[in-house]
Amino acid sequence: MEKNTVKATQLLSIPNATITAVASYRNSVFVSLYGGSLHVYTIKSESGTSTVSEPKIVEHFFDVKTAASDMIMDTMHELLLCQTTKGVYCVDINDLSKKTLLPGTEKCTCMALKVDCTRFCVGVRKKTLVFAISPNGSEFRYVSFIPSKETPRCMEWVESTLFVGCKIAYYLQDTESCSIIKTALTKCVKSNQYLMAVSLSARPEVLLCDSDNVLAMVDKQGVPTRAAEELISVTTQPTQLVALYPYLFVIVKNYLYVYNLTSLARIQRIPLEGRFRLAPNDSTACASFFLYSQRTVYTLALLSPDDQIALLLAQTPPQFDQAIAVAANHGLDDATLRRLHLHYGYYLFSQSLFDEAAQHFAQSQCPPQQVLAFLPELKIPSVPATVDPENPYPVPPVTASTRRRAYEAMLKYLQTQRAAVLAQEPARPSPGAVQTLTLVDTALVFLWISLQAAAALHDFLLAENWCDMAAVEERLVESIQGALTEKSRLVFTFSLLYLFEGKHQYKRAVEIVLFQMQQYQGASPERAQLLEILTHVLYGLDASDEALVFKCSEKIYQEMPALVIRCFIDEEGMIGHLNIYHVVQHLQRLTAGKPTVAERNQLVIQYLAVVTPHLAAFATEQAPDHNLCHMLAVLYIESLHDLMVRTPDAETEKQVASLRAALQALLQGKGSYLPEPLLEMIKPEELPEERCILLARMHRHDEALGLLLFQQRSLEAALRYCETVVRRDNDKDQQVLLHVPNDVSDANELKAKYFEASFQVLDRFHALLRPEEVLGEYPPDTPMEKLFPFVQQTTTSLTETLYNTRMKYNLIMSDYMDNQHVVAKTRQNGIKVDENSICAKCGKPLGTAAIVWVSDTELYHYNCCDIEGDSLLKKDKRTGLVQKIKLSEAKV
Known part of the structure; x- marks a missing residue:
């Protein structure tokens, strides 16, 4: 059904002349007349109507009889670009006497100005001329030309690509490389009228008229965006195409058609008498276009933005995309745009298009409570139980098939909101932001619980979050009690443990783990996972719960010995909060029943090897029974003695090599240990490298060199020893x-x-x-x-x-x-001082007191001088500036 979307109103009439082109800027309208004259009108807007003042007439402005066939306004540099048979004129609209004819543009057929006003292209015989515009608009520098097989007849810019139409095809041209990139359409019009229009929106499109009067639609790469059967087909050949998203204006003989670019339906038809053209209106005083004939200029005004939006939303289905485009093109306030996005989200949600609805909810910037109200079954705290009363669309029933899609879309929306809040306040969220984060994080956890997303719950609950702990705990307990399968029950149980661990409620987590372990008495993957979680929980406990940690770690050691070290050291090698000496004694008690020394020392070595690098130097300078570095070295040596007396095999040799490398690194490090007791522990025939390191520590180099030269018989080893010691x-x-x-x-x-x-x-x-x-x-x-x-x-x-x-x-x-x-050179070797010589500061005679000689005309009492360090401070009485003079440059 056709609607009255635009309205034409007569602006001015020139009875005895022929109008050839029209352009405007702010409140001025420039009209080119046949014969070469230019009329400049001023638009006045009063009581909703537009009138024009008496024109300023410039006769023989273009020096040609046919005047300007087209005019483009460069709004950035305030220039009027006029196409004539003599070429393209660049006119300063503030001083019409300043005009320049661009060289090489004679008999030009078309022209196009880039949106950012940095490039200007002109079509001449079988080529496109490219000009670069200086930042202040004072110079149009010729860059190069783009050759073509036929003369360009029309051209338009789409971002950085130039679309050019000629007799045989429409081309895409690159003005940087000055070449043709691609052919967009070869089925051109039959007459000399080559037409195109550019629709500027979030995804710009170009409309090209072919020989069948069908308007092909392509994107900026020349790729068709609509199927052939969807395209607009005009019965009469058009004479002009102009696009202003979401509308397309097509002038044919005796009619102006208005099309909707989204639905491609004709929404209005305006009858015309005679030959008419459209020109864009850059004026701030009246409508969107000028519609002009040979004698008259009309303003072509769209309905008010609010009326256009109401008209679009009243259609079935509502045209929200076009309504949002209208609001954006007319610069309506942010509140209107947000309201449109919100209602669009309501409509999409009612159509079960949850992902698209979530995107518009995010763009509407509405409170999360307003969106979460669509999922009342989640029962999220502080979320209303009913949907926004302003929502005119019914809420769809959330069935089993659509629930998962709705939840996943809501998860994306909440994660976007969370990221936006944290991006605004990355350091420390304000109380208002914390309140929003609490709601969003709680809703995220509730959604993951409903979806049983174990991995997402694990990562989120262990990371920093602001979820309502009491509400999440209550929901997890309810889920555990109502779980239908053992797998679901474990997911909720582990999530509850992660909640306590992430919120540092370690004792409560221990209670739950121990309770759950009673459900799995035998060896099973579930029990192993519970034990692993228990190690993380025990690691977080502090020294006040030392007995609890030791008691639980005994249970872990009995079942999974390799896991017990995680109670005291995490995966990243960070030490726990317990007393180190107590942990060492506890580990020794755990391994006391092992048959060999190496096995008894293994856990303690593993613990101390991580602990000692973290200790300050003073912490290792203790008595032997409290010196951790010394204790670790003793354990290394004891383990090596035990392993070296065994029957050698591959595994033993591997262990010996690993322990020796660790021992050597410890002895060569900066840790404080007692070398003499360690040297006594090593037998003379064992561990020669380690003996040399200890001897070097005690500066007993003769013994070390004797060992290397006469026992090891290696001069090179002795020299390496010397180099190491000298460094x-x-x-x-x-x-x-x-x-x-x-x-x-x-x-x-x-x-x-x-x-x-x-x-x-x-x-x-x-x-x-x-x-x-x-x-x-x-x-x-x-x-x-x-x-x-x-x-x-x-x-x-x-x-x-x-x-x-x-x-x-x-x-x-x-x-x-x-x-x-x-x-x-800067002063004489001496100066005469007599009874008339006075101090330059106090004005008193110098006498026989100590003086300071700064220059030939300046003498001071030594006591009158201000001295700072090795500099004399000299203050100018007129300016107050203080100058520093080195005492080495002044004689005392």
């Missing part, structure tokens, strides 16, 4: 390299093998050795040719060091002398 930067360890020549210089049979190698040591570490000390370690009969390379290298090194030292000294003295020379 400690300890004065007691700096001369460790002297021990190597000393040890290898004796003449027994084994040491003789290292004698030649000792000279390689000298060559390798000559920079770290003192020649006078090294040479004294060798016997007098040592051949000189053996020691000569070392002496030569050290002499060269000492010479270079001395040279570098002298150079540094000379550079420092050079800078000092340059500074002194600058100071000396």
